[in-house]
Amino acid sequence: MIDARTVILSPMQERDLDEVLALEQASFTEPWTRKMFLGELQGNTFAVNVVARVGEAGYGTGLAVGTLLGYVMFWVVFEELHLMNLAVCPEARRRGLGADLARHALSVGSEHGVRTALLEVRASNLAAIALYEGLGFAKKCLRKGYYDHPREDAMIMTFLIEKGGATMLNEDPAILELARRESSEFKTLEDTHHRLEVQLGELNKRHFLTAEEEQQKKRIQFDKLATRDKMAAIVRALKQNRTLATGPSA
Numbered sequence: 001m002i003d004a005r006t007v008i009l010s011p012m013q014e015r016d017l018d019e020v021l022a023l024e025q026a027s028f029t030e031p032w033t034r035k036m037f038l039g040e041l042q043g044n045t046f047a048v049n050v051v052a053r054v055g056e057a058g059y060g061t062g063l064a065v066g067t068l069l070g071y072v073m074f075w076v077v078f079e080e081l082h083l084m085n086l087a088v089c090p091e092a093r094r095r096g097l098g099a100d101l102a103r104h105a106l107s108v109g110s111e112h113g114v115r116t117a118l119l120e121v122r123a124s125n126l127a128a129i130a131l132y133e134g135l136g137f138a139k140k141c142l143r144k145g146y147y148d149h150p151r152e153d154a155m156i157m158t159f160l161i162e163k164g165g166a167t168m169l170n171e172d173p174a175i176l177e178l179a180r181r182e183s184s185e186f187k188t189l190e191d192t193h194h195r196l197e198v199q200l201g202e203l204n205k206r207h208f209l210t211a212e213e214e215q216q217k218k219r220i221q222f223d224k225l226a227t228r229d230k231m232a233a234i235v236r237a238l239k240q241n242r243t244l245a246t247g248p249s250a
């Protein structure tokens with residue numbers, strides 16, 4: 001939970017970029033360039049870019065009020081959230097801010113009707129993977145040789161959000177594991193959902209779609225929602241069975 005006295009969140013502006021670029025370069029082996037950041041700030045209507053700075057009560061790190069602590073950047077594309085970038089300055093790490101920024105992204109997404117969050121992370125970035133797993137993201141698959149400098153696979157992770165914003169995975173990750181184990185239909189639906197997600201991701205990367213491709217995209221979005229609804233129904237039924245089996249809690 002972000003306390004506004006210690007951390008101030010605000011939309012990233014061009015005037016933030018010198019500090020943001022310094023943190024980006026300190027955080028990644030293949031950092032985004034100024035041009036890439038400007039592209040997100042100026043030319044991308046789906047993008048939400050947020051910086052975190054030390055609030056008036058300080059952040060307990062000796063960093064001056066107003067110092068950049070970190071940033072999170074994400075796209076809200078219809079019912080999907082793509083987490084694009086997340087970094088926390090080295091002096092402020094392991095105090096919960098990275099998780100809070102990712103949670104902030106999910107909460108903004110949820111307000112905008114997002115149903116699925118998706119991200120790519122270097123397979124060797126165990127800190128970030130642990131952070132995302134802690135929030136309820138699940139590992140989906142590896143995208144081979146996705147990154148350069150050094151060449152490395154990307155781990156694709158997803159997070160499902162229930163209708164109305166209640167998070168399915170956050171509530172009880174164990175129930176999803178149970179669903180995978182006990183329902184072959186759930187597993188098939190999950191695979192289908194992932195396949196549709198990848199197809200949609202490919203279409204979303206394109207700057208121009210033909211009318212036919214636009215239609216295809218709508219069909220994929222519709223199928224994805226339907227698939228997700230079926231998955232949610234299976235999870236609901238499992239939860240209900242579990243409650244019936246264990247009886248009401250005291």
Ligand SMILES: CC(C)(COP(=O)(O)OP(=O)(O)OC[C@H]1O[C@@H](n2cnc3c(N)ncnc32)[C@H](O)[C@@H]1OP(=O)(O)O)[C@@H](O)C(=O)NCCC(=O)NCCS
Pocket residue numbers: 027028085086087088089092093094095096097098099100120121122125126127128130131132134
């Ligand atoms: C990844 C990063 C954003 C984490 O930020 P942070 O503020 O330190 O993260 P948090 O304090 O919220 O950590 C939340 C959880 O993530 C995991 N985690 C974070 N850093 C970790 C580390 N160095 N090693 C192992 N687990 C780690 C832990 O499970 C942690 O919970 P815990 O502290 O209760 O054990 C930060 O290390 C960073 O900026 N790294 C470089 C950029 C980067 O890799 N970004 C992610 C790109 S996908």
